[in-house]
Amino acid sequence: xxxxxxxxxxxxxxxxxxxxxxxxxxxxxxxxxxxxxxxxxxxxxxxxxxxxxxxxxxxxxxxxxxxxxxxxxxxxxxxxxxxxxxxxxxxxxxxxxxxxxxxxxxxxxxxxxxxxxxxxxxxxxxxxxxxxxxxxxxxxxxxxxxxxxxxxxxxxxxxxxxxxxxx
Amino acid sequence: xxxxxxxxxxxxxxxxxxxxxxxxxxxxxxxxxxxxxxxxxxxxxxxxxxxxxxxxxxxxxxxxxxxxxxxxxxxxxxxxxxxxxxxxxxxxxxxxxxxxxxxxxxxxxxxxxxxxxxxxxxxxxxxxxxxxxxxxxxxxxxxxxxxxxxxxxxxxxxxxxxxxxxxxxxxxxxxxxxxxxxxxxxxxxxxxxxxxxxxxxxxxxxxxxxxxxxxxxxxxxxxxxxxxxxxxxxxxxxxxxxxxxxxxxxxxxxxxxxxxxxxxxxxxxxxxxxxxxxxxxxxxxxxxxxxxxxxxxxxxxxxxxxxxx
Numbered sequence: 001x002x003x004x005x006x007x008x009x010x011x012x013x014x015x016x017x018x019x020x021x022x023x024x025x026x027x028x029x030x031x032x033x034x035x036x037x038x039x040x041x042x043x044x045x046x047x048x049x050x051x052x053x054x055x056x057x058x059x060x061x062x063x064x065x066x067x068x069x070x071x072x073x074x075x076x077x078x079x080x081x082x083x084x085x086x087x088x089x090x091x092x093x094x095x096x097x098x099x100x101x102x103x104x105x106x107x108x109x110x111x112x113x114x115x116x117x118x119x120x121x122x123x124x125x126x127x128x129x130x131x132x133x134x135x136x137x138x139x140x141x142x143x144x145x146x147x148x149x150x151x152x153x154x155x156x157x158x159x160x161x162x163x164x165x166x167x
Numbered sequence: 168x169x170x171x172x173x174x175x176x177x178x179x180x181x182x183x184x185x186x187x188x189x190x191x192x193x194x195x196x197x198x199x200x201x202x203x204x205x206x207x208x209x210x211x212x213x214x215x216x217x218x219x220x221x222x223x224x225x226x227x228x229x230x231x232x233x234x235x236x237x238x239x240x241x242x243x244x245x246x247x248x249x250x251x252x253x254x255x256x257x258x259x260x261x262x263x264x265x266x267x268x269x270x271x272x273x274x275x276x277x278x279x280x281x282x283x284x285x286x287x288x289x290x291x292x293x294x295x296x297x298x299x300x301x302x303x304x305x306x307x308x309x310x311x312x313x314x315x316x317x318x319x320x321x322x323x324x325x326x327x328x329x330x331x332x333x334x335x336x337x338x339x340x341x342x343x344x345x346x347x348x349x350x351x352x353x354x355x356x357x358x359x360x361x362x363x364x365x366x367x368x369x370x371x372x373x374x375x376x377x378x379x380x381x382x383x384x385x386x387x388x389x390x391x392x393x394x395x396x397x398x399x400x401x402x403x404x405x406x407x408x409x410x411x412x413x414x415x416x417x418x419x420x421x422x423x424x425x426x427x428x429x430x431x432x433x434x435x436x437x438x439x440x441x442x443x444x445x446x447x448x449x450x451x452x453x454x455x456x457x458x459x460x461x462x463x464x465x466x467x468x469x470x471x472x473x474x475x476x
Contacts, residue, residue, distance in 0.1 A: 021255060049382045075382065075398050105385030116219075131212040140220055147220055 001045075006079055009046075013039060025082045033070075033085050034097045040072055040081065041102060048072035048081060051099065054109035056117045058143045065089040066119060068096065087119065098124040116141035177205050184213050227253050227463075232323045239320050240283055243269070243276040246325035251406055253327045257462055264452040265329035266407045271342070271445035272315065272324065273407075274438040278349070279308040281431045285356065288428075292369050297359060304352055311341055329455025339446055346443055353435055360428070370424035377422060393430045394422030412441050 001009060007019040014036065016027040028036045040048040050073040057067045064086030072081050087094035098121035099106040110121045111130040118139035121127060129136065138145050183194035192213035198206040218237060222230045234249040235242040247269050254260060261269070286301025309319045315338050316322035316331070324331050360366045376386065378394045391398055399416040401409040417433035419426035 051385060052387075075396060078403055103385075104383045109385075129212075131215040133212075140217065143223075145220075147217075147224055 001077060001079060003079070006081070010081070023080070023082065025084055027084045027086070030085050030087060030096050033083070034099070034102070036083060037070065037072075037099055037102050040083070045077070046074065046081075047076050048074045050075060051103035051105050051109070052080075054099070054106060054113055056113045056119060056141070058117060058141065060089075060143050063088055066094055066117060068113065068119065070099065093118045093120045095120045095122055097122055100124055115139070118142065184210070228327055231326055232321075235321045235323050240280045241276055242320060242322050243272045243325060246323065247273060247407065250325050250327050257327070259328060259456060259461060261329045262453045262456065263408075264333075264450065265454045267445050267448050268330055268334060268454065269325055270407050270409065270412070271442055272312070274441045274445070275308050275311060275342070275345075277438045278435045279305045281435050282308075284431060285428075289360070292366065294360065294363075294366065297356065300352070300356065300359075304349065307345055307348070311338070311345060314338055314341060326455060328461045329453070331455075333454045334449075339449065342442065342446060346439055346446075349439055350436065353432060357432060367425065370428060372421075373424045375421065375423040381422075389427055389430045389434060392416065393419045393426035395420040412444050414438075414440050 003019060003022050003024060007017050007024050010024065010026060011017045014026045014028065018025045018027070026036065040046050051070065052073050053069075053071040055069045055071070057069075059065055059067070066087040066089075068085040068087065070083040070085075072083065074080070085096060087096060096119060098110060100110065100121075101123065107124070107126065108130060110119075110124055111126070111128060113119050114121060114124075114127055115129040115132050116139055128134070132140065177198045177200050180197045180199055181194070182197055184192045194210040194213070196208040196210065197204055216236070218233045222233050225233070230249060230253075231246050234245045237245045250261075260266075282301045282305040286298040286305070289295070289297025289301065312322060313319050315334055316324040376384075376390070376394055378391075378396045380386075381391045381394050381396060387398065395418060397416060397418055400406070401412075401414075402416055414437045417430050417437065419430055
């Protein structure tokens with residue numbers, strides 16, 4: 001299947017399919033996510049059995065505020081698809097079902113999204129921070145988390161943010 | 168049978184983050200039953216430097232300097248992947264000469280990276296001579312990189328729209344000399360290791376992973392190809408003109424450490440083939456698009472500098 005054919009095939013099952021720059025993106029509701037991933041993984045003509053990444057973006061002031069993206073790959077059919085899920089600003093933290101039962105590799109990927117964006121994956125076996133120190137306060141890739149310019153947690157040193165360093 | 172009073176409890180050992188055999192800074196919490204590892208909890212993050220957060224505050228072109236540090240053994244791959252993504256967003260392509268040089272430095276980088284793997288693995292299995300040989304040849308590649316980019320690691324050489332500068336005089340001769348030297352050296356590594364009973368005992372049948380598990384665990388690269396899954400982005404989703412180069416994707420079926428060793432050795436040979444084709448294709452021409460030909464949107468700054476809550 002080439003990209004337009006894949007988009008057409010997916011449109012039979014998913015209402016929102018976008019094809020841009022040779023990439024196919026599906027948008028689903030948060031409560032349909034697990035069903036959608038299962039469908040993409042197990043349908044013989046799709047068989048997206050490889051989860052290459054789970055990422056998130058933060059758009060403060062908008063609803064949905066968080067957009068999760070699941071990047072899937074099918075090595076049999078040599079094609080890729082991206083599944084997007086929007087999460088509202090409230091409640092904080094946002095919640096969504098974990099993909100670990102479907103893709104074991106989602107374990108660390110979801111821990112990363114939890115660490116950086118504070119998205120809680122329900123049903124995750126071991127949802128802890130993965131990169132930041134365990135006692136870190138906040139979720140650093142949220143846009144309202146400062147890069148610097150606060151008393152950093154390293155011996156109280158003050159570092160001006162890059163946008164105020166005259167770069 | 169009489170109870171001999173053996174204790175069947177596991178012991179928890181903390182390994183790292185500062186331990187000579189944990190490359191990079193990695194901590195592992197191990198549960199041991201005698202000499203067998205029952206469970207292993209890796210603790211990563213000691214090398215996390217907030218690249219993604221930093222780039223929010225920089226221009227797209229400045230981002231190259233950050234991403235090259237994501238993996239210090241494969242800087243050119245990081246840079247090229249990032250630049251290809253930005254170029255796709257902008258809808259532009261680098262000039263042909265830049266594409267050829269990108270492929271050349273990436274393939275040299277692949278050899279250097281595989282050499283570090285081979286050298287450190289040899290070191291850990293007691294083959295200290297392999298460590299010396301591997302790093303010796305890697306040094307030769309790093310000298311080429313220094314000549315071409317000015318730096319040994321973290322080059323920021325690949326830029327959005329092309330390269331930061333052209334190849335200097337004498338670089339092609341230097342690469343040709345390396346191409347002459349290297350096949351014999353790879354042969355020597357193979358002679359040294361493949362038949363060695365110690366090497367074989369510690370790699371054959373060790374660390375086997377099935378193709379199904381590779382997919383489920385998200386494993387790619389030489390590890391996946393050593394388990395018989397033919398998946399190489401250079402063939403499946405070619406970029407930088409890889410579809411026009413003549414090379415093979417080495418495959419093995421066993422999925423153990425020895426198969427991965429064989430795949431990597433063969434990949435080094437294939438990389439040499441590609442580098443040779445690159446040298447033959449180098450024709451004079453621009454190596455970067457002029458600044459006015461890069462259609463940055465309203466501003467070349469990143470999203471963050473234009474956005475205020």
